[in-house]
Amino acid sequence: MLTKDLINLIAGATGKSKKETEHLLTTFNAIIRENLMAGKTVQLQGLGALETKTRSERIIVHPKTGERTVSPSKTQVVFKPVATIKDALKNS
Amino acid sequence: MAEKLSWTELRRTLAARAGVTEKEAGEFLAAFNAQLIEALKQDKQVKINGLGTFRLQAVAPRRSVNVSTGEEMVIEGYNKLVFAPEAGVKELVESQPSADEQPTPTTIDPIKKLGEQAQEIVGLLDELNDIRPEEPESPEIPEQPETPEEPAPAPAPKPEPKPEPTPKKYHFLRDTLICVVILLLLLLIGYFFLRSQLTSWIEQLGNKEQVEYVIEGEESDLDEEVVALTPQPQTYGKLITTERITPGSRLAWISKKHYGDIAYWPYLYDANKDRLQNPSFIIIGTPIRVPKLTPEQLDLSSEQTRVNLEYLEREARKAMR
Numbered sequence: 167m168l169t170k171d172l173i174n175l176i177a178g179a180t181g182k183s184k185k186e187t188e189h190l191l192t193t194f195n196a197i198i199r200e201n202l203m204a205g206k207t208v209q210l211q212g213l214g215a216l217e218t219k220t221r222s223e224r225i226i227v228h229p230k231t232g233e234r235t236v237s238p239s240k241t242q243v244v245f246k247p248v249a250t251i252k253d254a255l256k257n258s
Numbered sequence: 259m260a261e262k263l264s265w266t267e268l269r270r271t272l273a274a275r276a277g278v279t280e281k282e283a284g285e286f287l288a289a290f291n292a293q294l295i296e297a298l299k300q301d302k303q304v305k306i307n308g309l310g311t312f313r314l315q316a317v318a319p320r321r322s323v324n325v326s327t328g329e330e331m332v333i334e335g336y337n338k339l340v341f342a343p344e345a346g347v348k349e350l351v352e353s354q355p356s357a358d359e360q361p362t363p364t365t366i367d368p369i370k371k372l373g374e375q376a377q378e379i380v381g382l383l384d385e386l387n388d389i390r391p392e393e394p395e396s397p398e399i400p401e402q403p404e405t406p407e408e409p410a411p412a413p414a415p416k417p418e419p420k421p422e423p424t425p426k427k428y429h430f431l432r433d434t435l436i437c438v439v440i441l442l443l444l445l446l447i448g449y450f451f452l453r454s455q456l457t458s459w460i461e462q463l464g465n466k467e468q469v470e471y472v473i474e475g476e477e478s479d480l481d482e483e484v485v486a487l488t489p490q491p492q493t494y495g496k497l498i499t500t501e502r503i504t505p506g507s508r509l510a511w512i513s514k515k516h517y518g519d520i521a522y523w524p525y526l527y528d529a530n531k532d533r534l535q536n537p538s539f540i541i542i543g544t545p546i547r548v549p550k551l552t553p554e555q556l557d558l559s560s561e562q563t564r565v566n567l568e569y570l571e572r573e574a575r576k577a578m579r
Binding site: 167168169171172175176179180182186187189190191192193194195196197198199201202203204205206207208209210211212213214216218241242243244245247251252254255256257 | 261262263264265268271272275276278282283285286287288289290291292293294295296297298299300301303304305306307308309310312314336337338339340341343347348350351
């Protein structure tokens with residue numbers, strides 16, 4: 167399912183126009199992006215939390231050549247679903 | 259990390275930024291959640307532009323053991339909700355911490371180094387090219403103030419013919435010089451590049467030769483030792499146990515289990531020769547005798563043991579064919 171379909175669904179549920187919904191969704195995305203970039207955890211009530219996780223640097227070995235290089239530490243976006251959502255989707 | 263953007267804050271900022279009331283923003287967020295879950299149930303995947311993809315990932319059922327009773331059981335397969343950030347978002351977030359963690363680039367990569375070298379050289383060349391054209395200009399600059407200083411019309415034509423041919427010659431010389439320098443630099447780069455590659459090839463070749471040599475050496479050693487030591491018939495003491503072959507088990511594993519190392523598997527083959535046609539295809543359920551090994555038989559540092567094991571292994575490999 168793509169953004170367009172989701173917008174249609176949300177618009178149908180809230181009774182707003184598609185344009186308004188799209189505007190809301192893009193602002194919503196922007197807010198999440200900015201907060202994640204600032205290293206903040208974004209809590210989506212009833213759904214879960216989007217947070218950043220730092221992966222420490224580690225030595226990686228090229229499987230073919232056996233060459234060892236250091237993979238620099240990086241920050242990743244991780245989504246942690248709420249338990250209820252986890253259970254609800256478990257057997258769907 | 260400790261900082262959080264709570265749901266209420268999110269609603270407030272969303273309302274302010276999108277120009278709607280907080281109530282409307284809340285409704286939107288609730289609808290977003292509900293519809294996202296519905297969509298996930300339907301499609302297993304929801305792609306949101308500018309954010310990422312929510313996806314249901316199937317986890318296959320797997321076998322496990324009940325920790326308290328030791329009973330085998332099956333953990334049912336289930337779906338896991340995962341989120342993959344969009345490429346742009348991912349990069350943005352990833353690029354963020356590199357600013358406060360400075361010492362990150364410690365890769366040991368010859369190709370990168372060469373690339374950097376090439377870039378440096380290009381930079382130097384650019385500098386050279388920048389400098390060269392300036393130099394002929396610099397003599398002209400002092401000439402110009404000279405001409406206005408001299409008021410007489412007669413001396414004016416005199417300096418004109420003199421400097422004119424000289425800069426031309428200079429230009430010629432400079433141009434050829436630049437060309438030569440660039441060519442030389444290019445040749446140097448090419449030479450270094452080729453040399454590093456050649457050395458790596460030579461090293462590889464050398465390694466191969468060495469490896470071959472080692473193998474040859476071992477074989478010749480073996481032949482001598484077999485002649486000298488000729489140990490063949492192994493006698494085995496009391497049986498520790500008999501292992502029944504289960505699907506997926508190997509002689510090497512049994513060896514590891516009872517003797518502590520997979521290296522002793524040829525003994526197992528030797529002790530069970532009568533039951534095993536081919537050590538790599540053992541019929542399931544075949545009982546494998548696990549004899550007790552003497553300390554000499556277990557001594558991997560002794561030449562004799564090594565020769566014995568290698569001889570038995572060769573026998574086993576013969577049987578595999």
